[in-house]
Amino acid sequence: MPTMPREVPVLVVGAGPAGLTTALALSRYGVGHLVAERHAGTAHTPRAHIVNQRTVEILRHLGVEDRLHAVATSHELMRDNLWVTSLAGREVARSEAWGTGLARAGEYAVASPAPMANCPQTVFEPLLLDAAREAGSDIRFELEFASATVEEDGVTSTLVDRTTGEQHVVRSRYLLGADGARSKVLATAGLRVEGPAGLAHAVNVWFKADLTRYLAHRPGVLIWNVMPGPLPPLRLGGLICHKPFEEFVLCFMHDPAQRSLAEWSEDEFVARVRAAVGDPALDVEVKGVAGWQVNAQVATAYSAGRLLCLGDAVHRHPPTNGLGLNMSVADAFNLAWKLALVLAGHAGPGLLDTYSQERQPVGDAGVRRAITSLGELAAVDEALGFTPGQSTEDGWAALELLDAPGPEGDARRLALKEAVALTDRQFNAHGIELGYRYTTGALVADDLPTVAEPPDPVLQYVPTTAPGARVPHARLEQDGHALSTLDLVDGLGFALLTGVGGEAWQTVADDLTTRTGVRVDVHVIGGHRPGDLADPLGEWADRREVGTSGAVLVRPDRHVAWRAPEWSAPEAAKLCADFDRILAVRPLHPHQTGDRS
Known part of the structure; x- marks a missing residue:
């Protein structure tokens, strides 16, 4: 490992999508920098995975679009959204998502030369890490940001090596906080987020299982569970396909106040997966478990002088619409060229003020859209006649109305069609993905x-x-x-x-x-x-x-x-x-x- 630099033009805290995109862009622009990440490596669970057209374009501009498509799930395999009682059970509804449907595919193709993809953070982040290091980025793990002092002409930061406890003092012209929802840099900058946190709690179970027989004829990314009965939102849990058709995440709601994740056994997670799939004998390998909470927060400003924040440090929201990773990458691409021109003396420091002016409204709109989309998902349950606390017997009776002849059945079928169409504002939201304007x-x-x-x-x-x-x-x-x-x-x-x-x-x-x-x-x-x-x-x-x-x-x-x-x-x-x-x-x-x- 090279000696820790005492001085760099830019110190980036955090090596997630925002930090790694910043590193790759700064390397392409010839700007020296150090990336400090407190964890031992890149993402250990899949988390974000939708890579929209604007992000693929940015990767194209940074020279790694081909790398993305080599490791990601291709656009055509993102096609079908399913609503099922279980994967092996009844399919209640289907829609075509992410611009794959015949009604929307032309719009997506005309709008961009870059097809979108499905790429979990466990794959996306190593791709960026390798590319950035090849381009000359200095990226170090288990190096934690502790504090910073801002002076007129720079920032002095203290970093701690988490393996040895050794402290390092690094001087930089600018300090970037890409350090996630618990951002220390955001706090150091005196910036704040507004909006509620902890609106709900969920669990992601990352697992391997062969589900080819259930999905090869109807490939897609998202499978929504609509099993009747007195079940919480997401019911038995939503399935997210990360690698067709063998690697998935099961996402279900839970209340950590009643039972902590540490109290769950692996056998219980396997049983949850089998129930959602509808196959009690399914061979399941659990690869990881992570809890998360639903927030609806955005920073009122993204920067304060020489401290600038990006990614989840400044916008925190549910994964609906798949905006988190994409907004983070766009934050980085917006900021990197401005930093490069200012550091080269070709632009005034005021150019960096435009980073927050431009990106904060985009983040605010993204958070509002994500939380709205989450609420709109409930329309499908309502259209099916499901009500809170409803018995399993009554739930199945409501579901059977989909097959009933006459006005009552017609009304139920129309309500379901309209509820599924409403989800287009989450799964085919081309305007918010590509059409934002500063x-x-x-x-x-x-x-x-x-x-x-x-x-x-x-x-x-x-x-x-x-x-x-x-x-x-x-x-x-x-x-x-x-x-x-x-x-x-x-x-x-x-x-x-x-x-x-x-x-x-x-x-x-x-x-x-x-x-x-x-x-x-x-x-x-x-x-x-x-x-x-x-x-x-x-x-x-x-x-x-x-x-x-x-x-x-x-x-x-x-x-x-x-x-x-x-x-x-x-x-x-x-x-x-x-x-x-x-x-x-x-x-x-x-x-x-x-x-x-």
């Missing part, structure tokens, strides 16, 4: 015409180049090579996307690059000569929302920072001034509207 931060808002809000912004993603939005994906070609508009941004450079007639933007970009040290690459889209960047299907023309000679400025994280309707000398001058404001070289007024008068 409204203030490292961007200049404008009053240019843009697409209308979709009827349901949770379910539907509508591409837009409005500042703050992720730049729309459009399929392009260059000399027969296919690429996405998302691929036109490289490293810490900005991309200025224009069309035929917008070539004059190159002079402005060259000036900005020379003056600020931040590379601005101009891409002229729509030409037809050899070497040109072609828009063969006209997708970029349909989505750019500016004229052919206009321009869309895209940040390193692929969010739009600025745009102009057409080329003109006044617009070029405006870009020069606004670029300084985006980099916080000059202050950006919070009510700046991009007035082009």
Whole structure:
């Protein structure tokens, strides 16, 4: 093990999805850093597992998308959500999830070049760890953050080696808290979370069993139990498929005040799995057990000066919608490029203030969506006629109404259909996964015409180049090579996307690059000569929302920072001034509207 550094530009506390993504990004950007993780290794239970399109895109930009797809469950095997009395018993309902259904698959494919995947943290974190270390990250386990003192020009932290008890003092320019729901860095920064904790308690039983005969013909990630009788929420427990069709988690509710997890025997966990599957002779290997609680909390601010927090340190919520890991990765990707430019002297410290301005509203919306989705799951039980404390006999009688002819049966079937459709706001929530937009931060808002809000912004993603939005994906070609508009941004450079007639933007970009040290690459889209960047299907023309000679400025994280309707000398001058404001070289007024008068 190399000697502990006494000084690093960035100290990251925590090696979960947020910390490891930060480490990989900082390595790609050439920023020195140390990651300190108090535990002995990466995640010891599967926990989060849904990897949505935005996260796969971020991994694409960091050069590890292929690694993800090599170890993750592929998109097509995430298809079916099931509601069953047991896996071997009656199937009550089925839906197609995560954009796999025929009604939604085209929307997902058009929106992104990156298909989503199912990858538990036990696989996801080692993937990031290996990639980050290969890229040069210094990541150390069993190294616990104890305290920090903030000075004007840096942070002095005390770290404790948990194997030897030795203390290490490390000086950094910035301290990042990716240390989870009990974040010491958050407390050190004087930041707080708001919202309730301990709304409910659950147990995850991680196990191996061959369930191929039950699932090969209806593959999916989630199996919801609707066994009749006086049972708690989740009833016999929800099954989560982590590796088809042999590795799963059984999640069920419990009350730790009545009985602690330590009092459960392995035989009892095996019996719970067998009951949920409906196979009393099933061969089950329990790999791990973990308890967790339902929270609905978000930090009111993500940063305080040189201390910045991300991931579960700042947003804590149930796993509904699969947002936790994904928001954590996006937190890291938003913060890393800003840190890199500030540390290189190419941007002002105010750029780091935009991290909280941009990400906190996303976290707040994610927490609210997750807790709402959890409540909406109860609609299926209600539609089936289940009531709290209902006897098993009455529950089966209610369930049998699904097969009854006539108005009563029709009403029950319609109620179930509507309740299952409501879960689309959890399992096909494309808008909240991909369509979030920053409204203030490292961007200049404008009053240019843009697409209308979709009827349901949770379910539907509508591409837009409005500042703050992720730049729309459009399929392009260059000399027969296919690429996405998302691929036109490289490293810490900005991309200025224009069309035929917008070539004059190159002079402005060259000036900005020379003056600020931040590379601005101009891409002229729509030409037809050899070497040109072609828009063969006209997708970029349909989505750019500016004229052919206009321009869309895209940040390193692929969010739009600025745009102009057409080329003109006044617009070029405006870009020069606004670029300084985006980099916080000059202050950006919070009510700046991009007035082009």
